[in-house]
Amino acid sequence: MHICFEMGISYFFLFVVFAVGLGEGQNGCDELRCGGGGPAIRFPFRLNSQPHHCGWPGFNLSCTDTKHTVLELPTSLKFFVKKIDYISQVIEIHDPHHCFPRQLRQLNLSSSTTFRFEEEFYMMDYALFNCSSTETQTDYAISCLSGPSHEVRAFFKDDDITDLPIASCKKMYTLPSIPISFETLILKGQYTVSKEIGGDKTLQLKWSRPVCRECEVKGMGCRLRSNSNESETECFPKHAKGIILGSFLLVVAVFALYRLYSYDKAEKQNQAKIKTFLEDYKNFKPTRFSYADIKRITNQFVEKLGEGAYGTVFKGKLSNEIYVAVKMILNASKENGEEFINEVGTMGRIHQVNIVRLVGFCADGFRRALVYEFSPNYSLDKFISSADTKNRFLGWNKLQDIAIGIAKGIDYLHEGCDQQILHFDIKPHNVLLDENFNPKISDFGLAKLCSKDKSAVSMTTARGTMGYIAPEVFSRNFGNVSYKSDIYSFGILLLEVVGGRKNVDITANNTNQVVYFPEWIYNFLDQKEDLRVFIEDDEDAEIAKKLAIIGLWCIQWHPANRPSMKVVIQMLEGGHELTMPPNPFASTNPTRLKLNQELDVIQEQE
Structure with missing residues (x-):
């Protein structure tokens, strides 16, 4: 351990010398923004004014005259970008025309290998009808598509629409494969599932490739690997133009190296054990969530329900009507993952009304969580x-x-x-x-x-x-x-x-x-x-x-x-009277077990 630490220090000084020698940014691929309040633009995204090697294909952004950041999808749809989370690999967009239902008709993400809906748990098809405005029913009207003389209404494609006045309604088109959590967006012309930013309703899309979260977590840059025939990425150390922040950077790096090489070996074995277990557990029903999912479900861990020896429980929300309890497992647990494996493995086998239902779990690196159905009256x-x-x-x-x-x-x-x-x-x-x-x-x-x-x-x-x-x-x-x-x-x-x-x-x-x-x-x-x-x-x-x-x-x-x-x-x-049991506390019984009595621990049976 001591030798490894010294080697780490040596490599760090080599890195400082190398970083100072570079001096300039990576071939014109500096981090940019469209105006002071716009999101940071770096790999895998690039501005259209930057060289092509600065970004991943399909991740091109542009700036408007009003300093808005624009994402153009393969179907020529353009959205304003509000936020980019490079660790969770989620981009948050909103419609510049304030009418997502119109855009969703062309938003065919199945034809794109770049972005997907962040929520893919339950997908539904919706049918849109153009109806006469003389009808009084407006529960399903989409305001931004309707006009003075007509209303556009949306229904689940498979729903019974016998209540729809067919004589005054004509089917327009179908919106296929839309997450069920977008119901409010479809049926009422607005999107309330995502958070509001600046008054505009936003939509979150995710990307799976390229994977740069490891580089982001380490505070490093991410780029295309230059010597590879395929589109692969690699991490590289970020550096400033000019002088490295000497002593401060040295202290930070030494501390990081210390943490790295003093990492508990038992935790590494724990990670391997959980990974093996989860490979064997793929066929069970509970959903596996990422840590980004857990943060979104709990709204950044806002509402704490309770705290115990092995973790803290937070209130979460899967949709407008489905609440859950999220138990974050403490990383410092001394049980080497046994409790986590026990709970996930056991709960996946149980389906009974008097057993709490396991909705899902998270095993994202050292972060582990269990997601249960929510019990509003807490515990007995x-x-x-x-x-x-x-x-x-x-x-x-x-x-x-x-x-x-x-x-x-x-x-x-x-x-x-x-x-x-x-x-x-x-x-x-x-x-x-x-x-x-x-x-x-x-x-x-x-x-x-x-x-x-x-x-x-x-x-x-x-x-x-x-x-x-x-x-x-x-x-x-x-x-x-x-x-x-x-x-x-x-x-x-x-x-x-x-x-x-x-x-x-x-x-x-x-x-x-x-x-x-x-x-x-x-x-x-x-x-x-x-x-x-x-x-x-x-x-x-x-x-x-x-x-x-x-x-x-x-x-x-x-x-x-x-x-x-x-x-x-x-x-x-039963309704009949019960007989009293034998007295378990009588002096004729074997030595009574006291709460503070020292007893031999049971040994493993062969």
Whole structure:
């Protein structure tokens, strides 16, 4: 490492000498602009006044007398350029005549190998009709194509247009292969999906070749490779005309070299592991997004929903009506990509109403993200952790429905997939609630795929959140790790729902006496006493009692004494009275697991 660093310093000084010797720009290919406020023009774009080698074929720009930057597409359409993002390889344009629907008729990007719509997820055909203005329906009128005596209206090509007054309407033409997110543009003559710049609606196009983002990220220039028979590109160091910014540039370069050669080797292995996984994952349904897509979806990470140990969750928007939650995975994670691979690999196999749906993912260099359906009511812990806040209490019938939904989701993981999936982190924080407060299990970073024909699971380390981890996950003295470990965590969750508090130690009247929370609930039930929660009538009291008894059955110390999740669902949905389970806290039982007790870690099974 030290030798590499010294070599890097030597090469840097050689580069400084070489850069000073060059002095001038690259054969007249300096970065230019059409006026002070226009976008920077550099390779692969070139102004028509520059030599042809300064740009890529089809990327020619020109300047108007009013200092606007103009892009001319192969179909002779001309657009004003508002912005060029060289890293994301996206160009933002707007129609100088303020009528995109007219331009879209000739905007046949399928005939061009240069640009594509930035959004290619869902493409639709639209049919345009010229109708008499005597009709009152104007919901689908395109204002910039309509006149005093007629209205031009647009419909999805495959839609039922029986409501259209055929006698007064005549089909004009079809707009093929338009992204569905352009619906507002087509149907109402304006484009509101993209952001507004200077009052004009804009459209974003992307290019895939040439690829210069690597050069841009490194702060280097990009150009055509001179000694290649094909149109290939290469990076080259940028330089100023005259004197290099001596000491400052040296400090920056030394710092960059230090960062380069001190790069964590484990992260490189992590990158290779994720790359291999994604190659094997191509046939699954979730969409793969680029980092530029993620920034656009989250509007540059404006609205943060939450933050955890392994990442931050932001609210995002795929379209006008589709919201998502984007979890950005911390690059500093010590799990070598295992959590990311676990979550993407596991979620791609799951399709169940009580499991959060994975919309897509991003694995763009060291940047990794997971895109989920959005749950507007956030997580269950927001509604059970404050027993004194009655306006956040959901009611016992709704809490019972939520418990049943969670149980069905866990049962699907255990029995409904080709391989058994153990979650290992069932807790209220990982149960999201949709607009109707239906529960959805999330966060599969610790999940493990297992064969259904095995009763025990091989593990090298304990996994989960303290307070919800089954005792056998810590020590074999309590039994083998299996699907019963998730049932223990579910039992703790039920007891939290009943008690309206977190699973932590609580203090009795004697401040020196500490009482274990599940044992506290067991003692109240065993002594036929009230649980001291929101009980409004006898029916509510029965529901609270039922949830508590089922929770106590689920947290029996020995896995063999816990019911399966199918039995738990029957108990939750049944109307008959349940029997109290054996006391898991009796002194005759094996040594009780304390929250702070040191236990041997389970070793890998052969």
